[in-house]
Every structure is written in C-alpha cells, then in structure tokens.
Amino acid sequence: MNEKLEYLRKKISILSIDGMIISNPINIRYLTNINAEGMLLITKKENIYITDGRYVNEVNSIITVDDKISVRDRRDISKYDYEAFFALCEMVGFEEDYVTYRQYKKMLEQFQVELVETDGIIEKLREIKDKDEIAKIEKACEITDNCFTHIQKFIKIRNDRKRDCTGNGKIYAIKWSRKNCIRNNSRLWSKFCKSSCKANR
Numbered sequence: 266m267n268e269k270l271e272y273l274r275k276k277i278s279i280l281s282i283d284g285m286i287i288s289n290p291i292n293i294r295y296l297t298n299i300n301a302e303g304m305l306l307i308t309k310k311e312n313i314y315i316t317d318g319r320y321v322n323e324v325n326s327i328i329t330v331d332d333k334i335s336v337r338d339r340r341d342i343s344k345y346d347y348e349a350f351f352a353l354c355e356m357v358g359f360e361e362d363y364v365t366y367r368q369y370k371k372m373l374e375q376f377q378v379e380l381v382e383t384d385g386i387i388e389k390l391r392e393i394k395d396k397d398e399i400a401k402i403e404k405a406c407e408i409t410d411n412c413f414t415h416i417q418k419f420i421k422i423r424n425d426r427k428r429d430c431t432g433n434g435k436i437y438a439i440k441w442s443r444k445n446c447i448r449n450n451s452r453l454w455s456k457f458c459k460s461s462c463k464a465n466r
Contacts, residue, residue, distance in 0.1 A: 267332045269296045269390065270312060276386050277307065283354030284308045285383065286372060289363040292387040297334060298327050305334075309353050315339050347375040358383035 273296065277285055287293055287305040294300050301324050303316030311333065316324055318338040328334045351357050359372060361382040373380060394402070 267297070267329075267334075268395075270307070270332065272390060273387065274307065276390070277358060280358065280381075280383065280386070282356045282358045282381050282383075284351055285358040286376070286380075287360060287387065288368070289360050289387070292360065292363075292391075295387065295391055297332060299324050300327075303339075306350055308350055311335060313337060313350060315342065344375075348377045351376050351378045354378055356381045358386075360385075360387070362388075 273285070277283075285307040287296070287307070290300075290302070293303070293305050297305065297314070299305075299314060301316055301320035303314055303320065303324070306313040306315065312335070314324060314328075314334050314336050316336065316339065318340055321336055321338050324336050328336070355378065357376065357378045357380055359369070359380050359382070362385060364372070369380065
C-alpha cells in the first residue's frame with residue numbers, strides 16, 4: 266500500500282477512530298498525487314476517492330496499484346452508498362481546520378456517523394520529508410540560487426531621491442546597497458520615512 270496512506274491508517278488507529286474523510290486538496294495531493302477535485306475516504310476496508318465524472322479517467326491514470334484506491338463518480342453514488350461507506354465504523358475523523366460548518370452538516374447527513382476532529386494529523390505528517398521531497402526542495406533551492414546570481418549582474422548601487430512624508434518639500438537621498446535593493450528597499454524606506462516624520466513634528 267501507499268506508505269503515506271499506511272502511516273495515516275496507523276495514526277487513525279492510535280486515535281481510536283475507525284476512518285477518516287479527507288477533503289483538503291493539498292492533503293489529498295500529498296497522500297495520493299491526485300490533483301483533481303474530490304474527497305478521499307479512509308474506511309476500515311478500503312480507500313475510496315469520490316470525484317466528478319469529468320475527472321474519473323484522470324484520477325485513474327494517476328493512482329497506482331499500490332495506492333489501493335477505488336475511484337467513484339459522485340453522480341453514481343446513492344444515499345445508501347454514502348451510508349454504507351462507513352457501515353462498520355462508529356467514529357470517523359474529519360479535517361476541522363478545512364471543513365466549513367455547512368460541509369460538516371452535509372457529511373453528518375451523508376455518512377450517518379459520529380464525526381471527530383483530527384487536529385491536523387496529515388499536516389503533521391507532511392512535516393516529515395521523504396527522499397523525493399528533499400530532492401525537490403534541494404532542486405528548488407538550486408534554481409533560486411541561480412536566479413539570484415543571475416539578477417546580481419543587473420543590480421547597481423545608486424542613490425534614490427524621494428520626498429519625505431511630511432509634504433514639506435524636503436528631499437532625502439538614500440544610498441541602497443545591492444542586498445537592500447533586492448529584499449529590503451521598501452521596508453527600509455518606510456522606516457526611514459517614519460523617522461523623518463517624527464523628526465519634523
């Protein structure tokens with residue numbers, strides 16, 4: 266099985282809940298690589314992804330045999346099907362930081378189970394990076410460093426002349442460093458301007 270889903274199942278077991286409803290698309294993508302609109306159900310027996318019929322083929326092309334996820338078109342799911350998904354479950358977790366009250370009431374009506382807050386267990390799982398994630402982070406850092414090195418060739422030290430915020434017509438000259446031109450110019454100018462206002466009161 267997908268290692269991330271397997272780990273999530275273990276966490277769910279520790280929390281003494283019988284399943285979970287995952288609706289945050291970021292968490293779904295993290296667990297399954299699915300980037301299509303939908304809802305992921307972790308039940309006692311299986312993993313189910315409910316999506317719009319437009320995305321069924323796309324989702325099926327993304328998931329693997331190891332994921333062990335069955336894909337369902339929401340238009341083909343009846344009221345009784347929704348109740349049957351968690352038929353063997355008493356308490357089911359949900360993402361309290363993402364679900365609205367309207368969505369919460371709808372899930373209660375659909376699944377007919379007791380819903381339990383899960384306190385961001387997937388977000389905590391996302392803090393632990395695997396080898397692929399670390400490699401992607403390193404690649405992103407490398408691209409950023411290369412961009413910064415390239416930009417430095419076009420940045421020059423110069424004097425910026427700006428009127429102060431008192432409106433009295435005084436002119437101030439600020440000599441920006443190369444570093445400040447990139448990251449801190451607006452923040453430093455704001456600080457300088459405030460100091461000028463206090464000095465002229």
